[in-house]
Amino acid sequence: MKAAHEDQLLLLDLQKLDQQESRLRHQRDSHPAHATLKELAGRADDLRRAAVTQTAVISDIRRESEKLETEVDKVRTRRTTQQGRLDGGEVPLRDMSAMEHEIARMDQRISDLEDAQLDAEERLEAAEGAERAMRDEAVAIAADVEATRAQFSEDMSGVEAELRRIMAERRELAERVPEDLLAEYERSRSRNGALAVIEVREGVAMGAATDLAPAELGVIARIPDDEVYWAEETGQLVVRTGASR
Template sequence: MKAPHPQQLVLLELQKLDQKESSLRHRRQAHPAHETVRELAARLADLRRAAVSQSAVISDCERESTRIEEEIERVRQRRDRQSERIEKNQVPLRDINSMQHEIAQMDERIKRLEEDQLSAEERTDAARNAQTQMNAEAEAIEADIESTKARFLEETAELDDELRSVIAQRRERAAQIDAALLEEYEAARDKNGALAVIEVRDGNAMGFAELSPMELERIRLTPSDELYFAEDTGQIVVRTRS
């Protein structure tokens, strides 16, 4: 593929800008605020689920309390009817003892039901208090999340400015080369990541690139306006001079 040598040189600048952008994005992503927010969000989700569970507990306790209250009322009504019959001499003498015994049993039944009702009400109050505490803690965590996000934006403001600048420079450099050459560069990036381009300066591979003497000789003999791809990796080779 033909590509003017000056445009090939732009690929080296593009690579540096891409590497810089990648580094800046990594620094941004590695900011401890991200992990803090994730941990807080997980805790918040747990609290919200627990609060919902407490709502179920409250409903169950309230239903139990209502059921017991209804049962107490039924027993009281029967006890009162039986007591009234005795008071009005409506019960045969032979049945009075058994009826009084039944009334005593109903009194005891009412006492136990009232204790059960009190226990259900106490469980309801405990669940409500727990839910209130959970909601308060959740609100505090939400505030912590927002403050962490605000602090993150403040601490990364300078980094974001630099990132925007790098992106703008990259866009400007990319506009200086032909679309076909840019497409080849992007393909090399997809295959080789941050090292899409190898610089060969004065016949020597720069950086961590490894090219055999035979390939370096082929690179030297390739016309300057011919795009050269490394045989093993498909990286673009750009030749420079000191």
């Protein structure tokens, strides 16, 4: 294809801007804050899963404690009733021994249930303490996330400003490049990344993925100024400067 040599030269400036943008994006994307935020997000996810499990544990212990309390009240009520009958002389003499034995068994049952209830209450207190610790940790993680983001914003403020400037300059420059030539540049950039264009200066290839053969350099030196040339070996666009024209 044909393109004015002056327009071809714009591709070198465009490539410089693209390389600067790529460098700044890499600087931003490789900032340690990203790894820190990823680690904090992992901790937060683990904590949320643990909190769900802990909530279920607390609910189970509470149900257990309530069941024990109900059973204690039930046995204690019956014990009071039976003791009242015994004290009031309502129990026949032949049944008194059995009644006393039943009351003794209920006393033991109440003692066992109260011990179990105390154990449940202690486990509930520990579980609720663990849950509070999880909430505290969640607050600490959230604070770390905010601090990390703030530090990232502070560190990258200059980079972001420079990136915006370069992107704006790049848009303005791209508008000056003919559409068909710009499309060829973008096609080369999609294949070759930051080295879309080779500058051949004074017969020397600058920015080539591989050295151009002398024969190809000879061909490049002979083509008209307005001819857009693709390097055979590398698939990059070639722009000539200086005596290479």
